[in-house]
Structures are given as structure tokens and as C-alpha cells.
Amino acid sequence: xxxxxxxxxxxxxxxxxxxxxxxxxxxxxxxxxxxxxxxxxxxxxxxxxxxxxxxxxxxxxxxxxxxxxxxxxxxxxxxxxxxxxxxxxxxxxxxxxxxxxxxxxxxxxxxxxxxxxxxxxxxxxxxxxxxxxxxxxxxxxxxxxxxxxxxxxxxxxxxxxxxxxxxxxxxxxxxxxxxxxxxxxxxxxxxxxxxxxxxxxxxxxxxxxxxxxxxxxxxxxxxxxxxxxxxxxxxxxxxxxxxxxxxxxxxxxxxxxxxxxxxxxxxxxxxxxxxxxxxxxxxxxxxxxxxxxxxxxxxxxxxxxxxxxxxxxxxxxxxxxxxxxxxxxxxxxxxxxxxxxxxxxxxxxxxxxxx
Amino acid sequence: xxxxxxxxxxxxxxxxxxxxxxxxxxxxxxxxxxxxxxxxxxxxxxxxxxxxxxxxxxxxxxxxxxxxxxxxxxxxxxxxxxxxxxxxxxxxxxxxxxxxxxxxxxxxxxxxxxxxxxxxxxxxxxxxxxxxxxxxxxxxxxxxxxxxxxxxxxxxxxxxxxxxxxxxxxxxxxxxxxxxxxxxxxxxxxxxxxxxxxxxxxxxxxxxxxxxxxxxxxxxxxxxxxxxxxxxxxxxxxxxxxxxxxxxxxxxxxxxxxxxxxxxxxxxxxxxxxxxxxxxxxxxxxxxxxxxxxxxxxxxxxxxxxxxxxxxxxxxxxxxxxxxxxxxxxxxxxxxxxxxxxxxxxxxxxxxxxx
DNA sequence: ATAATTTACACAAACGATTGTGAAATCATT
DNA sequence: AATGATTTCACAATCGTTTGTGTAAATTAT
Numbered sequence: 001x002x003x004x005x006x007x008x009x010x011x012x013x014x015x016x017x018x019x020x021x022x023x024x025x026x027x028x029x030x031x032x033x034x035x036x037x038x039x040x041x042x043x044x045x046x047x048x049x050x051x052x053x054x055x056x057x058x059x060x061x062x063x064x065x066x067x068x069x070x071x072x073x074x075x076x077x078x079x080x081x082x083x084x085x086x087x088x089x090x091x092x093x094x095x096x097x098x099x100x101x102x103x104x105x106x107x108x109x110x111x112x113x114x115x116x117x118x119x120x121x122x123x124x125x126x127x128x129x130x131x132x133x134x135x136x137x138x139x140x141x142x143x144x145x146x147x148x149x150x151x152x153x154x155x156x157x158x159x160x161x162x163x164x165x166x167x168x169x170x171x172x173x174x175x176x177x178x179x180x181x182x183x184x185x186x187x188x189x190x191x192x193x194x195x196x197x198x199x200x201x202x203x204x205x206x207x208x209x210x211x212x213x214x215x216x217x218x219x220x221x222x223x224x225x226x227x228x229x230x231x232x233x234x235x236x237x238x239x240x241x242x243x244x245x246x247x248x249x250x251x252x253x254x255x256x257x258x259x260x261x262x263x264x265x266x267x268x269x270x271x272x273x274x275x276x277x278x279x280x281x282x283x284x285x286x287x288x289x290x291x292x293x294x295x296x297x298x299x300x301x302x303x304x305x306x307x308x309x310x311x312x313x314x315x316x317x318x319x320x321x322x323x324x325x326x327x328x329x330x331x332x333x334x335x336x337x338x339x340x341x342x343x344x345x346x347x348x349x350x351x352x353x354x355x
Numbered sequence: 356x357x358x359x360x361x362x363x364x365x366x367x368x369x370x371x372x373x374x375x376x377x378x379x380x381x382x383x384x385x386x387x388x389x390x391x392x393x394x395x396x397x398x399x400x401x402x403x404x405x406x407x408x409x410x411x412x413x414x415x416x417x418x419x420x421x422x423x424x425x426x427x428x429x430x431x432x433x434x435x436x437x438x439x440x441x442x443x444x445x446x447x448x449x450x451x452x453x454x455x456x457x458x459x460x461x462x463x464x465x466x467x468x469x470x471x472x473x474x475x476x477x478x479x480x481x482x483x484x485x486x487x488x489x490x491x492x493x494x495x496x497x498x499x500x501x502x503x504x505x506x507x508x509x510x511x512x513x514x515x516x517x518x519x520x521x522x523x524x525x526x527x528x529x530x531x532x533x534x535x536x537x538x539x540x541x542x543x544x545x546x547x548x549x550x551x552x553x554x555x556x557x558x559x560x561x562x563x564x565x566x567x568x569x570x571x572x573x574x575x576x577x578x579x580x581x582x583x584x585x586x587x588x589x590x591x592x593x594x595x596x597x598x599x600x601x602x603x604x605x606x607x608x609x610x611x612x613x614x615x616x617x618x619x620x621x622x623x624x625x626x627x628x629x630x631x632x633x634x635x636x637x638x639x640x641x642x643x644x645x646x647x648x649x650x651x652x653x654x655x656x657x658x659x660x661x662x663x664x665x666x667x668x669x670x671x672x673x674x675x676x677x678x679x680x681x682x683x684x685x686x687x688x689x690x691x692x693x694x695x696x697x698x699x700x701x702x703x704x705x706x707x708x709x710x
Numbered sequence: 711a712t713a714a715t716t717t718a719c720a721c722a723a724a725c726g727a728t729t730g731t732g733a734a735a736t737c738a739t740t
Numbered sequence: 741a742a743t744g745a746t747t748t749c750a751c752a753a754t755c756g757t758t759t760g761t762g763t764a765a766a767t768t769a770t
Binding site: 374375376386387389390391394418419420421422423424425426427 | 725726727728729
């Protein structure tokens with residue numbers, strides 16, 4: 001009896017949620033034609049394509065990625081999890097990722113773990129629910145195992161680690177050659193004539209700090225210098241901690257003539273302490289840090305530091321993701337991309353008058 | 356004849372894309388029940404709810420936000436567009452936004468305009484296609500009109516501006532009281548006994564720079580000092596530009612005894628130039644910047660600067676978005692949230708021995 | 711001229727969740 | 741005991757796309 005009427009959609013304020021169905025109706029063709037015309041399918045005549053494109057523009061049709069992703073099973077979203085977005089390093093990597101991703105038509109969802117595993121796990125679930133096509137992550141400081149990543153693997157979502165990862169597990173990752181970086185920085189200090197080079201290092205369960213320290217040891221060995229445990233100080237890499245370590249080092253019976261810290265903030269703390277004690281840098285103590293943060297060029301003297309190739313890291317991480325995506329189903333090989341660090345020598349370590 | 360069999364889904368590698376349908380089959384109930392049980396609908400018995408929840412956990416069912424969003428018409432995604440993610444200011448605001456958003460169950464898609472309107476427009480389209488529930492944006496430097504935001508309005512997607520916005524148009528925004536910030540910084544310099552205070556200012560079509568300059572002028576007037584156009588220099592706020600402006604100012608017949616720059620990088624450039632000329636800060640020239648970047652505490656002397664309440668800004672922007680979301684349909688009032696800046700006084704401006 | 715191919719399009723079933731409507735069963739009310 | 745309320749759940753349509761299959765017409769080959 002009652003005629004079935006499409007419910008008039010006057011809901012959306014003044015909206016124009018024009019769909020493919022609208023285009024189809026307007027043009028008197030099927031939705032199939034619209035869909036294929038828009039995706040440039042070969043089975044659609046050029047005239048029809050033109051017409052569809054024109055009308056789409058006219059009604060300013062906006063495709064609904066959600067619907068497409070739902071149907072196709074894969075979205076154009078990728079998830080990125082970092083401990084925190086602030087701080088030059090992660091911001092810069094995210095910059096690299098986002099730039100590469102947007103070029104490839106992907107959007108990136110950003111998540112912060114706040115250096116907390118629990119948050120990290122929640123983030124992973126959220127991203128899986130959002131049906132991301134892949135996840136790029138730098139694990140939090142207190143991530144000690146890989147249990148929560150199992151779920152990701154089960155869902156068949158490509159997972160790429162960058163910078164920080166856990167030892168032992170074989171995963172897809174792009175990392176800096178931290179060992180080489182540590183080696184370069186330490187070698188440089190030794191070349192400058194320093195003979196008692198100290199090291200301020202971070203937590204050893206993270207690959208990055210472990211490797212930087214190993215590079216430090218490598219350099220000592222290369223120069224035939226026996227490592228002195230009293231010159232190696234654990235630190236949480238904060239400004240205060242850096243200052244404290246420096247103070248401790250100065251209190252040694254035989255204090256160092258150079259310090260290589262695994263982070264720039266820590267080395268800045270050391271610098272400030274040295275200056276407060278009236279010691280000269282680099283004449284009394286030469287300094288080198290890690291990360292090449294902006295502050296290295298603001299400090300006085302400017303700080304020598306190892307650059308982490310942040311942007312390349314972001315790009316590489318995304319590229320690795322795309323490779324995993326297309327290689328899906330293939331025997332999953334674990335790929336590791338290793339970037340080479342670059343030492344930026346500045347005044348804080350220049351003892352010899354070079355050149 | 357042939358029995359209709361559900362196509363066996365052995366597609367996904369080793370995947371467990373378990374859906375509500377799976378849960379329903381397993382439990383011998385309808386999908387309706389599953390859906391309602393999961394969303395704690397009143398019409399589902401406690402026993403059933405328990406069973407569903409338990410099974411969901413067991414099969415580690417992961418809800419598909421895409422499908423839900425499609426059906427409901429609104430997603431749990433918000434889009435954030437910034438000129439670039441690097442740099443303390445934006446990174447920090449994004450941090451604030453993400454933190455607030457994730458607490459409220461929203462995920463944030465991050466986009467960079469690269470200070471380019473064209474990119475900005477593309478970003479907007481991408482976000483609309485992704486069916487975001489709202490868009491938070493700080494416009495690019497060369498965004499001169501609001502044309503491309505029309506589409507957003509048409510789609511009925513809440514739009515919130517933060518920090519940067521265009522003059523004249525009435526929009527929802529959360530901004531810093533830049534005028535007050537400029538006033539505070541300048542007043543402080545005047546209180547320190549400076550009488551020829553210069554200003555390095557940014558492009559005047561952006562609210563922020565315009566207002567900071569106005570605050571500068573306000574302070575001069577309050578102290579009964581006539582503004583001197585030769586003391587106001589246009590700049591693009593880079594390090595080099597800051598140094599250049601400082602050089603120009605020093606070349607004046609009657610050089611300034613203080614400089615207030617609308618950005619920290621610029622004031623750092625000025626500082627470096629002053630030191631290279633052998634002038635003392637603050638004795639010869641006192642300095643104050645804007646943004647309270649990390650570098651202000653690394654420079655020597657440490658730089659006085661106006662803090663922009665970045666995290667609060669992010670939180671406020673998100674909160675404003677949620678308000679718009681729930682007020683949807685209501686007469687759309689333009690809401691402006693104004694945050695109060697905070698002056699951090701440091702050595703670069705302390706001429707008087709305070710306290 | 712007829713068969714084989716290509717071109718151009720429509721039908722309809724998915725994708726995974728939500729929800730208005732309705733219908734049994736259970737319980738309380740007078 | 742009969743009516744009404746309440747609880748508990750299933751049906752089926754729907755969101756906006758994509759895509760395998762089907763089928764005319766137009767083109768080419770034999």
C-alpha cells in the first residue's frame with residue numbers, strides 16, 4: 001500500500017554527502033560504471049569516463065575511503081607509534097614517514113606510548129581496530145618482550161620497527177648503525193689526543209644504547225686502550241643525569257679528558273657542569289654527544305654529535321613497509337635496513353687546530 | 356541441490372580476522388545480540404553478555420572500526436593539519452591533542468602542509484575522504500583565504516583552528532593572547548630600564564604576528580614612548596634574518612637598547628650577532644623572544660621568552676572539537692578560546708639586580 | 711558473411727558492523 | 741485469571757564501495 005520512499009536525508013545540516021549512487025542516478029548509469037570510471041578501469045569508455053569525472057567534480061563528490069577499505073579489506077592508513085612526539089628525533093622521523101606516506105597515498109595515524117608498554121598495547125589494538133595497512137613503531141623504554149606484537153602478526157599486518165627494538169627477536173627494522181656512530185665519536189676524541197675517554201651510556205636492554213657503547217669499546221681497543229669501568233657511567237640521559245655523571249667523573253682520582261655521551265641532552269648537562277666548575281671545553285675536557293639535536297648548535301661551545309639520519313630513517317621505514325605489503329604472502333624474510341651515522345664535528349671536541 | 360557453503364576463508368595468511376558473525380555462530384545467537392552485548396545495550400541479559408565477552412576475549416575478537424564508522428556515519432578519527440611536525444611548538448600542541456584525543460577514544464591522523472596552501476587543500480580532501488569526525492588545523496603561512504575550508508563546512512565536519520588563523524573570518528579557534536604576550540615582554544624590557552626597544556616582527560597577515568606587534572605598541576604607549584618605525588623590522592623569523600635585523604638595528608644612528616622578537620629563533624640570531632660584535636647581553640642590549648623554545652635555556656645568556664601554553668592549546672583545541680560535535684545541529688556559534696601567555700624571565704633581559 | 715574477440719556497461723553479492731521493528735517468553739498488576 | 745510491562749533476542753535493511761559474472765553491441769578476423 002504505502003509507497004516505499006527513500007527516507008529524505010535532510011539530516012546533515014547543509015551537507016552534501018554525495019555518493020556514487022547519486023552520480024549514477026544523475027547520469028543514468030550503474031554504480032559499477034561510476035566506480036570503474038573513477039578508478040580508470042579499462043572496461044569503461046572514454047566518453048563515459050569524462051562524463052563521470054566531470055559530474056563528480058561538479059557535485060564535488062568525495063570518495064568514502066572507509067567504505068572502500070571495508071570492501072577491499074585494506075585501508076590507506078598506517079599507524080605510527082612513538083614514545084612521544086616531542087623531541088627532535090621522533091618528530092623528525094615522523095616527518096619523514098608522513099612525507100613518504102602521503103606521497104604514496106597513505107595517511108598516518110600517530111600514537112604516543114608515553115614510554116609505557118601498557119599504552120603501547122592499547123595503541124596497537126586501536127590501530128588494528130582502525131584496520132591500518134601497517135604499523136611502524138619505536139618501542140617504549142620499558143617494553144621488555146614481544147608478546148603484544150603477536151596479535152599484530154596474527155592479523156597479518158606488516159610491522160616495522162625503527163630505531164628502538166628489542167634484542168634477540170628477528171623483526172623487520174630500520175636502524176642506525178649505532179655501533180659505528182659510537183665508534184666514530186670515540187675515535188674522533190682519541191684522534192684529538194684524548195687518552196682517558198669516558199662514556200655516559202643509557203639502559204643496556206635497548207639496542208641503541210648497547211651498540212653505542214660497543215662502538216665506544218671498539219674504538220678504545222683499536223687505539224690499544226684498555227677500557228676502564230670507572231669511566232663508564234649509567235645514565236637516564238637527562239640533563240641532570242648528565243651533569244651528575246660528569247661530577248662523578250671529575251671526582252675520580254684520575255678524571256677523564258673527554259666524554260662521549262649516548263645522548264645530546266646528557267652531554268649538555270655535562271657541559272654545563274664543566275663550565276660551572278670553571279673547566280674549559282674542549283681544552284680540559286672534550287665532549288661529544290649523540291643525536292645531533294638542535295641544541296648542539298646553540299650550546300657554547302657548539303657540541304660535536306652523531307647525526308641519526310632521522311628523515312632517511314622515516315623514509316626507509318615507510319619504504320620497508322611498502323615492500324612488506326607487496327611481498328605479502330611470500331615467505332616472510334626479516335629485513336633490516338641499516339643507516340650509516342654521520343659525525344658532526346664542532347668546537348666541543350676540537351683540541352687540535354685542524355686545517 | 357548443491358548445498359550453499361560459506362566460502363572457506365583461508366585467504367589471510369595465518370590470520371584470525373574473527374568477526375561478529377563468527378562470535379554469533381559460535382554462540383548460536385544473532386549478530387544483533389553480539390553487537391548489543393558488546394556495546395552494553397540494556398536489552399541483553401547479563402548471562403548472555405558475559406558469554407559474549409568471554410568468547411570475544413578467547414577468540415581475541417578485534418572490532419572493525421571502519422565498518423562501525425561506515426554504518427554510523429561518524430568515525431573515531433580526527434585530522435590534524437600543521438605546517439610541519441618538527442619544531443617544538445607544533446610537536447607540543449600535537450602532543451596535547453593526541454593525549455586528549457586518545458583519552459576520549461579518538462585517533463588522530465596527522466598531516467603536514469609544509470607551509471603550502473596547495474598541500475593544505477589536499478590534506479583537507481584526504482581527511483574528508485577518511486571520514487574524520489573533525490579537523491583541527493593551524494594554517495600554512497601562505498594561506499590567504501578560506502575558500503578551501505568551504506568544503507569542510509559543507510560536509511558538516513567540525514573545524515577548529517589553533518594558533519594561526521586568518522583575520523576577518525569568524526571561525527572556531529583556540530589561540531594565545533599574543534597581544535598580551537607582546538605586551539608582557541615589552542613591558543618587562545621597559546621596566547628593566549630600556550628606553551629604545553626594537554621589535555623584530557613576522558608577516559602581518561597572520562594573526563599571531565600582528566597581535567604580538569600590537570602588544571609591543573601597547574606597551575610603548577603605556578610607557579608614554581612614541582613608536583619609532585626604524586626600530587620595527589620585518590623578518591621571516593629565521594636565525595639569519597634575526598641576525599640581519601640586529602645588524603641593521605645596530606647600524607642606526609640611535610641604536611636600540613633592547614629587542615623583542617616575535618620568535619625565539621630570530622632572537623637567537625640577534626644574540627649571536629651581538630656576541631660576535633663584542634656587545635654584552637643584557638647590559639648593552641636586552642633581549643626577549645617568543646615561544647619559549649628549548650633553545651632559550653641552552654643559549655648563553657638564557658633567553659627571556661613568552662610561553663605559548665602549547666599543551667593546553669592542544670587540549671583546548673580538542674575540547675572545543677568535542678563541544679562542536681555534541682552541539683551539532685544547534686545554531687553554530689563561533690567560539691574562541693583564548694589562552695593567557697606566560698613570560699619566562701631569564702638572564703637575557705635582566706638588567707636590574709632583582710630581589 | 712559468420713565466428714571470434716573486444717568494448718561497454720549492468721546485476722547483485724559482498725565487506726562488518728548497527729538499529730528500528732517486532733515477537734516470543736517471563737514477570738508483575740489488579 | 742487476564743491484561744499489561746518488561747526482558748531478551750532475531751530479522752533484515754542499511755552505510756558506500758568494489759568486483760566477479762553476465763550480456764548486449766560493436767569491432768575484427770577468417
